[in-house]
Amino acid sequence: MTAATLAEDGDRLARIALVGFPNCGKTTLFNTLTGSRQKTANYPGVTVERKSGLLRTPVGRAVEVIDLPGSYSLRARSPDEAVTRDVVLGRQAQEAIPDAIVCVTDATNLGQHLRLLLELRQLGRPLILALNMMDIAQKRGYQIDAEILAQQLGIPVVTTVALRKNGVKDLLGQLDAVLGQATAHNAPTAAVEAWTEPSSDDIRAYHREVERLLREATVREGAPERFTRQLDRVLLHPIAGPIILLSILFLMFQAVFSWAAWPMDWIDGATVALQQTLSEQMEDSLLKSLLIDGIIAGVGGVVIFLPQILILFFFILLLEDFGYMARAAFLMDRIMSGVGLNGRAFLPLLSSFACAIPGIMAARTIAHPIDRMITILIAPLMTCSARLPVYALLVAAFIPNVVVWDFVGLQGLVMFGLYAAGIVGALVVAGLLRLTIMRGSQQPLLMELPSYKLPSPANVLLGLLDRAKAFLRRAGTLIMSIIVILWFLSSFPGAPNGATEPAIYYSYAGVIGRTIEPVLAPIGFNWQIAIALVPGLAAREVAVAALGTVYALSGEEDAVVEALGVTLAQGWSLATALSLLAWYVFAPQCLATLAVARRETNSWRWAAFMFTYMMALAYVAAFITYRVALALGGG
Amino acid sequence: MIRLDDQPPLADRRRPRLVAETPNKPALVRRSRRGETERERRSFELSIVLGLENAQPLSLLRCGDIGCILAVRDPDHHLSGSEVERGLLEMGFVEGACIEVLHQGFPSRDPLAVRINQSMTVALRRSEASAVLVGPLLAQSERPSPMPRSGSANS
Numbered sequence: 181m182t183a184a185t186l187a188e189d190g191d192r193l194a195r196i197a198l199v200g201f202p203n204c205g206k207t208t209l210f211n212t213l214t215g216s217r218q219k220t221a222n223y224p225g226v227t228v229e230r231k232s233g234l235l236r237t238p239v240g241r242a243v244e245v246i247d248l249p250g251s252y253s254l255r256a257r258s259p260d261e262a263v264t265r266d267v268v269l270g271r272q273a274q275e276a277i278p279d280a281i282v283c284v285t286d287a288t289n290l291g292q293h294l295r296l297l298l299e300l301r302q303l304g305r306p307l308i309l310a311l312n313m314m315d316i317a318q319k320r321g322y323q324i325d326a327e328i329l330a331q332q333l334g335i336p337v338v339t340t341v342a343l344r345k346n347g348v349k350d351l352l353g354q355l356d357a358v359l360g361q362a363t364a365h366n367a368p369t370a371a372v373e374a375w376t377e378p379s380s381d382d383i384r385a386y387h388r389e390v391e392r393l394l395r396e397a398t399v400r401e402g403a404p405e406r407f408t409r410q411l412d413r414v415l416l417h418p419i420a421g422p423i424i425l426l427s428i429l430f431l432m433f434q435a436v437f438s439w440a441a442w443p444m445d446w447i448d449g450a451t452v453a454l455q456q457t458l459s460e461q462m463e464d465s466l467l468k469s470l471l472i473d474g475i476i477a478g479v480g481g482v483v484i485f486l487p488q489i490l491i492l493f494f495f496i497l498l499l500e501d502f503g504y505m506a507r508a509a510f511l512m513d514r515i516m517s518g519v520g521l522n523g524r525a526f527l528p529l530l531s532s533f534a535c536a537i538p539g540i541m542a543a544r545t546i547a548h549p550i551d552r553m554i555t556i557l558i559a560p561l562m563t564c565s566a567r568l569p570v571y572a573l574l575v576a577a578f579i580p581n582v583v584v585w586d587f588v589g590l591q592g593l594v595m596f597g598l599y600a601a602g603i604v605g606a607l608v609v610a611g612l613l614r615l616t617i618m619r620g621s622q623q624p625l626l627m628e629l630p631s632y633k634l635p636s637p638a639n640v641l642l643g644l645l646d647r648a649k650a651f652l653r654r655a656g657t658l659i660m661s662i663i664v665i666l667w668f669l670s671s672f673p674g675a676p677n678g679a680t681e682p683a684i685y686y687s688y689a690g691v692i693g694r695t696i697e698p699v700l701a702p703i704g705f706n707w708q709i710a711i712a713l714v715p716g717l718a719a720r721e722v723a724v725a726a727l728g729t730v731y732a733l734s735g736e737e738d739a740v741v742e743a744l745g746v747t748l749a750q751g752w753s754l755a756t757a758l759s760l761l762a763w764y765v766f767a768p769q770c771l772a773t774l775a776v777a778r779r780e781t782n783s784w785r786w787a788a789f790m791f792t793y794m795m796a797l798a799y800v801a802a803f804i805t806y807r808v809a810l811a812l813g814g815g
Numbered sequence: 816m817i818r819l820d821d822q823p824p825l826a827d828r829r830r831p832r833l834v835a836e837t838p839n840k841p842a843l844v845r846r847s848r849r850g851e852t853e854r855e856r857r858s859f860e861l862s863i864v865l866g867l868e869n870a871q872p873l874s875l876l877r878c879g880d881i882g883c884i885l886a887v888r889d890p891d892h893h894l895s896g897s898e899v900e901r902g903l904l905e906m907g908f909v910e911g912a913c914i915e916v917l918h919q920g921f922p923s924r925d926p927l928a929v930r931i932n933q934s935m936t937v938a939l940r941r942s943e944a945s946a947v948l949v950g951p952l953l954a955q956s957e958r959p960s961p962m963p964r965s966g967s968a969n970s
Contacts, residue, residue, distance in 0.1 A: 253905045289934045292907045380887075380896045383904040404933040409917070412936075416928060418921030510928060510938045514920045517940070624899060624943045625926055626906050629936040 194359045195244045195276070197267055199300060200284035201293055202250030203503070203630035205312045209284055209342035210247040211638055213351075220646050222782075224273055228263045237356045246278065254299050255377045258547035268300065269372055277372070280306035280358050282351070287317035287324060287339070288402060288631075294390040297333070299378060304371040306358050307335045310351055314339040322402035329397045343636065408503075408631040415504070421511050428504075429530055432495045436488050436534035443487040451480030469671055470664075478663035481719060482656040485537050485772070489651055490644055492531050492538040496545075497643040501635035505545065506627055513625055519607050520614035522546055522623065525555040529606070532562035536773045540780055541651070548623040554613050556780060557790055560773050561606035561766065563599045566720040569741075570764050571598055573724055577745040578757040594761075601765045605797065658775035666718045666771075670726075684729050689714040703763070703802040704756040704810075713769070720769045755809035762805035767798035851875065857890040858945045867948055873914065873929065874944035881915040882949040884908060889946045899946050906939075907931040908947050 200206040211218075214233025221230045231247040248267055249260035256262035263272065270277025283300050285293035290311070297309055311317075311326060330337040336354045341347030378386070415421055455472045462468040499505050505527070513523030524546045532539030539559045546552040579591045670689040675682075684690050693711030700710050708730045716723030728740040731747050748757070768774060768791045778787035858872040862885075870885045887908050889897040908914070908931065917936060918928040926940045 255901065255905070257902065291932055292935050295905075378901075380901045380904055383901060384909060387904070387909045408936075409930075412918065412928070416918040418919070422921075506938070510918075510920070510926060513926050513938075513940070514923070624902060625938060625940045626902050626943060627938045628906070629928055629938055 193242050193244050194279045195246065196280045196282055196355065196359070197246045197248050197278040198282050198284055199248050199264060199268060199296070200250060200312075201252055201286065201296060201628075203628060204250070204284050204286045204293060205342045206250060206284045207247060208636055208639055209310070209312060209340060209348065210245060211636075211642055212342050212345060212348055214245055216642070218642065218646075220650060223263055223275075228260050230263075235352070237352050237359070239356050241356060241359060243355065243359065251296070253296065253378070253383075254375075259549055260547060268303070268305075269375055277305070280308065280355070282308045282310055282355075284310045284312050284340075287311040287314050288320060288322060288405070290324065290394060291390060294393060295383070295386045298386045298389055301333065301335065302371060303375060304369045306361070308351070308354050308358055309333065309335055309337045311337065311339045312342055315341045315343075315347075317402060320402035320405065321400060323399035325397045325399055329393065332393055332396055405631050411632055412507070412629070415507055416510060421507075425508055425511050428499070428508075429527075432492070432530075435495065436492050436531065436538075440487040440491050440534070444484055447480060447484050447487070451476060451484075470667070473671065474664045474667040475660075477667065478660040481663045481772070482652065482659045485535060486648060486651070488535050489538040489541065490648060492534065492542065493644055493647045494640065496527065496542060497640045498635050500545070501633075501639050503630045503632045506629050509625075509627060510629065517625075519610040520618075521554060521610060522548065522551040522625065525551060528555050528559055529562055532559040532564060535564050535566070536560040536562065536770070537651075537776045540773065540776050541647070543780065550618050551623055553781065553786065554610050554618055556777055557613065557786070557793075558606040558610050560768065560770070560777075560790070560794065561602050561609065563602040563765070564720075564770075566770065567598075567764055569721040569724050571595060571761065573741060573745060574748070574757050574761055577749045578752075578754055598761060598765055601762075601801075605766060605801075609793070609797070658779065659772045662771045662775060663718050666715055670715045682729055682731075684711060684715075684726070702806075703799065704753070704759040704806040705763075705802075706752075706756070709756075709760060716769055717771050719772065720764065723769070755806050758809050759802040759806035763798045763802040765798070766794055766801050768794040852941070852945070854890055854942060855945045858948065861888060861890045862886070862948050865948070867950060870948040870950045872945040873908075873916075873947035873949050874927070874941035876916045876927075876949060877924075878916055878919055881913065881952060883952050884910055884912045884914060884947055885950040886910060886948040887946060888948070899943055903939075903943065903946060906937050907935050908937075913952065914947075914949060 198206050198210055210231070210233065213235045217235075218231065218233035221232075222228070223230050228249060233245050233247070235243050235245055237243060246267065248264040251261040251264040253261070254265045254268065256265045266272035267275055267278065268281060281300055283297045285297065297307075300307055309329070311324065311329075317324070326337045326339055336358060338350040338354050340351050415424060455476055458472055458476070459468065462471075496505070499508070505524075508527065509523035511523070512526040516523050516525050525543070527545070528539045528542040530539075531542050536559045539562070540556050543552050543555045543559070546555055575591050575594055579594050582590050584590050584593060666689075668688075669692070670684055670687050672687055675686045679686060685694075690711050693714050694707050697705070697707045697710040705713075708727065711730050712723045712726035715726045724741065724744070727748075728744050731744065731751075774787045774791055777790050778784055781787065852874075855872050855874055858874075862868075862870040862872075865886055865888070867885045872890075873884075876882065887900055887903050887910065888895060889899040892900070908929075912932050915930045915933075916927055917930050920926050924941065926938050927944055928936055928938050929944070930936045
């Protein structure tokens with residue numbers, strides 16, 4: 181059902197906003213209210229997502245529900261909270277002030293959550309208080325008189341159980357009543373216009389008022405939660421905690437790395453099969469080349485990232501819903517704050533070992549903009565799986581397979597060194613950014629450790645769907661156009677008659693490669709490498725295939741790689757090979773990553789900055805490697 | 816609000832060390848405590864300015880310690896109302912609230928996980944925690960209500 185059809189049989193599409201603390205069950209309530217009739221967009225100018233959905237009230241009124249980012253106060257401390265404030269106050273561009281606000285609170289923690297309600301009540305807008313998670317509260321013995329609360333507050337109060345469909349009946353009923361009155365006069369009230377940030381004394385006054393209200397309305401106190409406490413004693417234990425965290429991360433990493441390999445092979449196989457079928461059926465023409473090497477390769481190049489993104493986000497959403505992510509941030513905070521980062525930066529960086537693209541997307545969990553920006557900027561320095569084919573080719577061709585010590589081989593040692601170089605590079609860059617352009621006092625860590633609860637499958641599924649759509653629609657289009665452009669560069673113009681070199685030599689990519697070759701000569705790259713680097717921008721591993729093309733090798737993929745190893749070992753010096761390895765540790769050899777960085781930072785400037793600093797780092801690293809290797813006799 | 820003092824002693828763990836059991840030593844002695852930061856030292860000074868003789872910064876409490884918040888004030892800001900203060904207040908660190916230190920990071924006991932009023936658990940770094948002055952647990956009637964404290968640190 182679309183917004184249009186819903187609105188047609190109702191009067192006008194009324195709009196309500198859900199406001200509440202993080203972890204108050206707001207998203208679950210939103211999912212129950214709207215089901216799958218949701219859509220995600222972006223608020224203009226910021227990277228905060230606008231989640232909205234549709235519902236129909238018992239009398240048939242169509243209502244658009246906006247799920248605002250969780251917020252502890254209207255005094256916004258992060259970009260997410262700023263959006264909540266601006267929407268509630270009607271100050272958000274292209275967004276009228278909501279007809280009514282539903283303040284969602286955790287019934288087991290009203291002592292804290294009601295403070296936000298009092299802030300909202302100050303605005304004088306139509307407001308409903310939802311006492312959520314009422315089932316858990318009752319189980320723990322809480323008895324709260326909703327009628328007394330409603331009387332004292334002067335607003336409707338409903339109890340909800342977000343996990344159950346009929347747990348929201350009262351809320352829907354109240355919505356009808358409130359919206360019936362509200363839609364008539366939907367202009368910001370004077371109180372909204374006059375809103376100012378609450379001072380510290382205002383906040384203290386709110387706390388006093390909450391205490392008074394609860395003294396009136398509480399019939400019986402519940403028992404404190406024991407399960408979370410006991411589980412935390414293990415999960416946050418100084419020694420057991422980090423070990424468990426590392427095991428979970430290892431499992432995740434393993435899953436992203438190896439479980440994804442199967443669907444990725446499948447997508448790759450399907451792409452190749454489709455290309456082959458088409459190439460047999462069609463006659464050689466420009467259209468055929470565009471279709472096969474441009475568009476199909478482009479779509480395949482986008483979809484291939486999906487398995488990793490889905491698996492990673494499956495784990496992230498599961499752990500987030502369970503309440504473990506805040507614990508992971510707690511455990512990692514000490515280490516990450518050493519380079520000026522937040523504990524939450526650990527997971528995006530770790531995911532980047534599989535692929536920087538889901539890693540950069542996972543940085544959304546970091547609330548503070550500077551911390552998030554640094555995390556995004558250094559994520560591509562983590563050695564992603566696409567570097568492996570290049571590493572494998574060069575290491576196998578140039579590093580002798582000798583045993584250095586016991587069962588430690590030299591090849592493995594070099595591989596380990598390449599990974600370590602990426603990590604050390606990332607930490608150094610993060611530290612340097614903190615000291616230079618990303619200055620600013622370190623963000624305080626004030627983070628709620630929510631109670632553990634069983635993850636809801638619906639939440640996880642809807643979240644996954646959301647991520648997949650966001651990636652395909654937003655980053656996907658950009659990645660695909662880049663691949664098509666790179667196809668154009670490497671196929672035009674075609675080779676002249678009587679060409680002695682492979683066709684790519686004469687193409688624009690070849691021209692670019694040969695033009696930049698003098699710049700790359702000081703780091704030991706020949707024109708073959710220079711040319712292969714251009715299509716290699718599509719994805720790092722493409723460089724291997726491109727080298728095969730440049731050296732005019734043909735045949736099965738595996739055979740090409742094997743032959744390439746032999747050719748390279750004869751044609752290149754050891755210094756050149758090491759230099760190329762160093763280059764690959766740091767170089768921005770993946771335009772898809774830049775496209776996602778552009779998408780997530782909402783600015784070409786930061787994507788350009790990422791490209792520039794990585795390029796500079798790669799050049800310097802390759803230069804030093806080449807010169808040192810030459811001096812040591814690796815020429 | 817659940818009242819900590821009404822709860823039976825937790826049998827399954829060591830008896831919590833009440834802040835009140837810390838001997839009420841003069842400021843000079845307390846200042847020499849091991850691992851104390853400059854900020855925590857200023858926090859002690861602030862507690863004396865505010866007339867809270869037996870208060871100590873939350874950041875110096877150990878796992879299992881329980882107490883009552885006496886004042887929330889950034890020791891590096893002369894006046895009340897700093898960003899840190901408001902942030903802490905919004906997360907529930909308010910005068911009169913009972914707190915219990917549940918976990919501490921390893922090493923250097925940073926960050927801390929603190930349970931407020933038996934209902935909400937908040938993680939914070941020692942740097943922010945030093946803006947919370949904690950005193951011994953009091954009976955409900957004696958507890959300070961969330962009121963701004965008069966007197967300023969630069970006097």
